[in-house]
Amino acid sequence: MAISLSVVLLMGIVLVLLMRSGALKAGPALAAVLFGFFLASTGMAPDIREFLDSLADSISGISF
Numbered sequence: 001m002a003i004s005l006s007v008v009l010l011m012g013i014v015l016v017l018l019m020r021s022g023a024l025k026a027g028p029a030l031a032a033v034l035f036g037f038f039l040a041s042t043g044m045a046p047d048i049r050e051f052l053d054s055l056a057d058s059i060s061g062i063s064f
Contacts, residue, residue: 007052011036 015032018024039045 015024015029019026019029039048
């Protein structure tokens with residue numbers, strides 16, 4: 001849960017920064033948000049979550 005909340009927060013910040021810089025207008029931003037919202041309710045959502053969880057585990061396992 002904490003990872004998905006962090007990802008949502010990060011994507012929200014990126015979306016706001018893109019809109020403020022003018023690289024992304026409000027219409028396409030709304031379309032992207034709605035696409036993510038509806039994608040989360042499809043059968044593909046568990047696969048996406050599993051991929052993001054494994055990616056987060058891989059990144060956290062890297063030691064510098």
